[in-house]
Amino acid sequence: MQRYxxxxxxxxxxxxxxxxxxxDMTRTYWKAQELTPTADDGVFRWLxxxxxxxxxxxxxxxxxxxxxxxxxxxxxIINGAxxxxxxxxxxxxxxxxxxxxxxxxELSCDKxxxxxxxxAEWENNRESLLLYMEQVGAGRAGTRGS
Numbered sequence: 001m002q003r004y005x006x007x008x009x010x011x012x013x014x015x016x017x018x019x020x021x022x023x024d025m026t027r028t029y030w031k032a033q034e035l036t037p038t039a040d041d042g043v044f045r046w047l048x049x050x051x052x053x054x055x056x057x058x059x060x061x062x063x064x065x066x067x068x069x070x071x072x073x074x075x076x077i078i079n080g081a082x083x084x085x086x087x088x089x090x091x092x093x094x095x096x097x098x099x100x101x102x103x104x105x106e107l108s109c110d111k112x113x114x115x116x117x118x119x120a121e122w123e124n125n126r127e128s129l130l131l132y133m134e135q136v137g138a139g140r141a142g143t144r145g146s
Contacts, residue, residue, distance in 0.1 A: 001098045008136050009102040010051070010129075011090050014113070016106035017058050018071040019048040024080030024089035024104075036081040038095060047135055048077035048103050055128040057108065066109035080104065 001009075021044035026034035038044060052058045058076040065071070071078060080086060094102035105125075113121055 001100055006100040009094055009100050011104050013104055013106050014108050015111040016066050017109060018106045019052045019077045020080040020083060020104045021048045022091045022095045024086040024092050026081045026085045032085060034081050035079050037079060049075060050135060051105060051128045051132045052076035054131050056124040
């Protein structure tokens with residue numbers, strides 16, 4: 001990533017329905033949860049919102065929380081460290097050491113979906129992934145300091 005000038009990235013996880021954005025590590029080492037916005041918090045919130053609002057599973061009004069957190073109340077996005085701290089995350093590395101804006105997408109309540117469920121998972125995320133990538137052309141990503 002330091003050799004090639006990526007400006008936008010997403011890492012895909014499972015086990016929840018939420019999009020997280022930097023910073024993922026708390027500033028106060030003993031706190032498990034702490035809001036830690038970057039200087040580009042507005043851009044990250046926009047990118048996360050683009051993904052979350054176009055994701056079929058996240059946008060479904062009748063959906064219930066996967067576990068105990070109800071992310072629907074926050075538009076299915078959250079500052080990473082405000083959910084749980086992740087020291088050395090790829091999101092934070094990308095932001096701090098490259099010119100790449102990266103989010104984490106928790107795709108599904110099921111961490112290990114069965115192969116038969118994968119077509120539905122693709123449909124839930126296809127449009128979100130395309131719209132997210134289009135943000136590079138929209139001038140939203142890679143504009144550090146704006």
